[in-house]
Amino acid sequence: MITIHGVLRSRASRNIWLLEEMGTPYRHVPVIQAYRLPDPAAPDAPLNTRSPAFLALNPNGRIPAMEEDGLVLNESLAINLYLAKRHGGDLGPRDAAEDGEMTAWTLWAVTEAEPHAIQVLYNRVGNPTAPKDPARADAAVAALRAPFAVLDAALAKDGFVVGGRFTVADVNLAEVFRYAQPAPELFEAAPRVKDWLARVQARPAFRRMWALRDAEPA
Ligand SMILES: N[C@@H](CCC(=O)N[C@@H](CS)C(=O)NCC(=O)O)C(=O)O
Known part of the structure; x- marks a missing residue:
């Protein structure tokens, strides 16, 4: 049995979305971020x-963590690549070339886009640990213009990034680009990205994940 540790108001949403796409049974343990609690060490x-029980799974103290058959994995996007290859059929790669492309898009998302996208979210919507900083949001929007243009061009061929079909690469990218949604100007300048994100977020599996997330305490 696959277990995902981490509340849905975290990067665990990525894993739950993919698991809902796959229809694979899983167990969910809602480990919460320590900074959201008044006293995380209280009895x-x-x-x-x-x-301590969670740090034994991920000594970084970050959610999500995944367990399956004695394997423990951290890093949300690596967990998704593993799950797609092991259980995902066509959501995962059909051959080594697609595997390379899915890995490349995932690493691109996490290096080129996520650090800026998270600043858009934190500084336009709210940050759990610091006040909003509009100048920081604007700088992040400026930094995202180039990655948005790259993804927009990649979507021109057939509307998906790998294999002409919806795959784990779309889940991994969409969950990073979602953080930039509070900056609509980026999406207006990249209409294929706007259309693609709307399409993938309209999928029943995403909606199910989002309903579960909305059901959690804010
Ligand atoms: N690169 C990691 C980042 C994980 C991460 O930063 N998780 C946040 C929640 S989205 C967390 O656990 N924060 C808890 C804390 O900092 O105490 C991944 O993608 O899994």
């Missing part, structure tokens, strides 16, 4: 990212 505190 009655819920399981959190500083709990």
Whole structure:
């Protein structure tokens, strides 16, 4: 049985979306971020990212973590690549070339886009640990213009990034580009990215994940 540790109001959403796409049974343990608790070390505190039981799974103290058959994996996007290859059929790669492309898009998302996209989210919507900084949001938007143009061009051929079909690469990219949604100007300048994100977020599996996320305490 696959277990995902981490509340859905975290990068664990990526894994739950993919698992809902695959229809694979899984167990969900809602480990919460320590910074969201008044006293994470209190005896009655819920399981959190500083709990010894969780640190044994991920010594970085970050959610998500995944367990399956004795394997423990950290890093949300690596977890998705593993799950897609092991259980995902055509959501995963059909051959080594597609494997390379899916890995490349995933690493591109996490290096070129995520550091800026998260700043858009934090500084236009809210940051759990610091006040909003509009100048920082604007700088992040400026830095995202080039990655948006690259993805927009890649989507021109058939509307997906790998293999002409919806894959784990789209899940991994979409979950990073979602953080930039509070900057609509980026999407207006990249209409294929706008259309693609709307299409993938309209998928029943994404909607199911989002409903589960909305059901969690804010
Ligand atoms: N690169 C990691 C980042 C994980 C991460 O930063 N998780 C956040 C929640 S989205 C977290 O656990 N924060 C808890 C904390 O900092 O105490 C991944 O993608 O899994």
